[in-house]
Amino acid sequence: SQTIHQWPATLVQPVGSPLSLECTVEGTSNPNLYWYRQAAGRGLQLLFYSVGIGQISSEVPQNLSASRPQDRQFILSSKKLLLSDSGFYLCAWSSVQANSPQHFGDGTRLSIL
Amino acid sequence: AQTVTQSQPEMSVQEAETVTLSCTYDTSESDYYLFWYKQPPSRQMILVIRQEAYKQQNATENRFSVNFQKAAKSFSLKISDSQLGDAAMYFCAYQDDKIIFGKGTRLHILP
Numbered sequence: 012s013q014t015i016h017q018w019p020a021t022l023v024q025p026v027g028s029p030l031s032l033e034c035t036v037e038g039t040s041n042p043n044l045y046w047y048r049q050a051a052g053r054g055l056q057l058l059f060y061s062v063g064i065g066q067i068s069s070e071v072p073q074n075l076s077a078s079r080p081q082d083r084q085f086i087l088s089s090k091k092l093l094l095s096d097s098g099f100y101l102c103a104w105s106s107v108q109a110n111s112p113q114h115f116g117d118g119t120r121l122s123i124l
Numbered sequence: 125a126q127t128v129t130q131s132q133p134e135m136s137v138q139e140a141e142t143v144t145l146s147c148t149y150d151t152s153e154s155d156y157y158l159f160w161y162k163q164p165p166s167r168q169m170i171l172v173i174r175q176e177a178y179k180q181q182n183a184t185e186n187r188f189s190v191n192f193q194k195a196a197k198s199f200s201l202k203i204s205d206s207q208l209g210d211a212a213m214y215f216c217a218y219q220d221d222k223i224i225f226g227k228g229t230r231l232h233i234l235p
Binding site for chain 1: 159161166171215222226228
């Protein structure tokens with residue numbers, strides 16, 4: 012069966028520090044991969060999605076970036092974190108079939124001090 | 125652009141009772157999918173139920189069912205025999221080539 016792993020679960024970082032959140036999927040090949048952010052009391056905001064290695068689409072311009080160095084690995088990064096980057100980050104995957112449901116990781120709670 | 129609206133930020137229901145969560149959406153597409161996701165306090169998002177727009181029959185999954193009204197662009201979730209474990213944020217989502225989430229409804233279960 013397919014599983015998705017996301018880490019770390021919680022992270023506290025100072026303003027201006029770098030960020031790297033990692034997400035890996037097991038049990039499937041060539042998944043579509045997604046990064047979402049959920050601000051406190053708000054819905055999910057799609058940040059990035061990827062349909063293949065090295066193929067990244069950005070939905071919202073900001074100081075975050077994403078990379079997909081391997082088929083089942085998706086990384087969310089920042090060179091310099093802002094206070095506004097605080098939130099709950101979720102990675103998700105779906106199969107390449109159109110309109111297949113997304114399956115989410117456990118999320119990372121990021122607090123910027 | 126497609127939008128998803130959940131007009132109820134919070135709802136409460138007595139344990140064992142039935143509750144309906146509302147969701148409306150806007151699209152000019154005719155072929156799409158609709159989902160309800162559940163996010164319990166543990167924060168993990170879980171797929172609850174899925175509806176294909178071309179199917180007239182409402183989807184059901186055990187105690188969860190939907191009332192899909194395509195013409196009205198409405199997709200409500202009914203939870204029967206509510207249980208304490210149903211307490212969570214519930215997100216409605218629309219998907220054609222991208223997925224769009226509503227802002228969520230927080231459901232409280234009263235013992």
